[in-house]
Amino acid sequence: MKQNLAYRNLKAKPVRTAILVVLTALLSLTVCGGTLLVSSLRTGLSSLEARLGADIMVVPYEAKTKSNLESVVLQGNPGYFYMDMSRYEKIASREGVGQISAQFFLASTSSGCCSIPVQIIGFDPETDFTITPWIRRSYGGALEPGDIVVGNDLNAFVGDTLTFYGVDCRVAAKLDKTGTYYDAAVFTSVETIQQLIASSLDKGMNDFAGIDPERVVSAVLINTADGYSIEEVLNDINIHVKKVKAVQTKEMIAGISDSLRGTSDLIGVLIAAVWVLGLVILLLAFTMSVNERRREFAVLRVIGASQGKLAAVVMQEAMLTGLCGAGIGTGLALIGVAAFRSALEAQLGLPFLLPGAGRICLIAVLSILAVLIAGTAAAAVSAYRISRIDTALILRGDNG
């Protein structure tokens, strides 16, 4: 097979080629990895906004002080707080309340195989409007007593049996990844919650301070009725219903949005810094490489290579190293972010959801293109200079 001159030049100088490939790989790794990271954080936030699914969340007043509500709702840290069912009825009777449903947070428990506790959430399938759509999407039937629906972060699958407080529960469905507290939670009906509490009392595991899921609730989720603003209904509940705190769900996300903006900016600055440094090094590398090969290019001119041909050789070398480096860097970024996404999520403490396959491919292709353009642009300066060399001067040795 006939190999072209640029390829043979690269093959003849493996160390120089390896350095150029590593540099371009570093550039594509930062641009692809950074963009994928920021994109995943943004997808996580969008998912969070969509999945919270309610305009207002009402919790017992002490939940805002005793337990950090945001850490429970947004990060899935297990927590529990209760208020009397009469408050749910009072809230439901307020003007402007459209859809309303209660949730019951059971004191979390280790789930047998591992030491991490799991939040068990009881809900009413009759009134629910935040979880039920997700259950219907992944599971067509109704929840029987003893059936549970598991969040996406639980390593359990439909048909598996999980044991809570000595009760074997059948996994009836698994939710899609949401980026919210739903991912780390187990959902079930109030009847099953009662079974779990009864079993726990029988076995002396936890007395739950005498709570009855039919008489208390942990949180009330509300969608406002048409013609009423969220602020109007929120203020009305906070003023007229005692010992509760109504929170606008968008307000809870505001903190996350700020953190996300900060993280995105930081990643952006890092990408820019690596790019500036990388481009300067690439420019220097090509300039030095071309300078030390002036005699080689001069000989090529003597044996008949045109100015354009010399420039083309330099550009082809840049394209080949760029393509190879960009491919390696982009591949490493994709593997790294996809494989360690859970570790990244835990480290960042922000909702993290990889974008769809199409968007990932687009990011990868754009990263490769960006590095190719940057590499060839850096080489273009050297290509221009080498196309204008004075062959006689160089071969005589008077090249400064």
Added chain:
Amino acid sequence: MKKPHITDILLLVMSAALCIGVKLLFHACAPKEDGSWMACHWAEQAVFAASLGMSLTAFVRLFLDRRARAGAALGMSITAAVTAFIPGVFIRLCMMNDMRCHAVMRPAAVILCVLIVICGIADFVLARKEAAA
């Protein structure tokens, strides 16, 4: 000992990285509060044992002739391919996907095993080409 190939060095480095890393860098979850181990610990032990075997093989093969080295490389590839399935398939990991065994140990072990598989096959193919030349 003949001058080693780049694939010989890579196989030794990667199997040693898997062996040391699974114990020090990307180990499984810590023990429970009562001191007992979770299932993922036994996956870590199994990966450690397999990678220790691969590391010794990678070292010993440096002293063998080219044909034997290629055969050992192919054997290492097969072992690495099986090792990749230890965490999560042959031995179940913990309940939550965001726990250390799922988030760190499994992806790191799988990536290193895949690299060993690729390197082992590359070494075998190179040896065949050299023999044919």
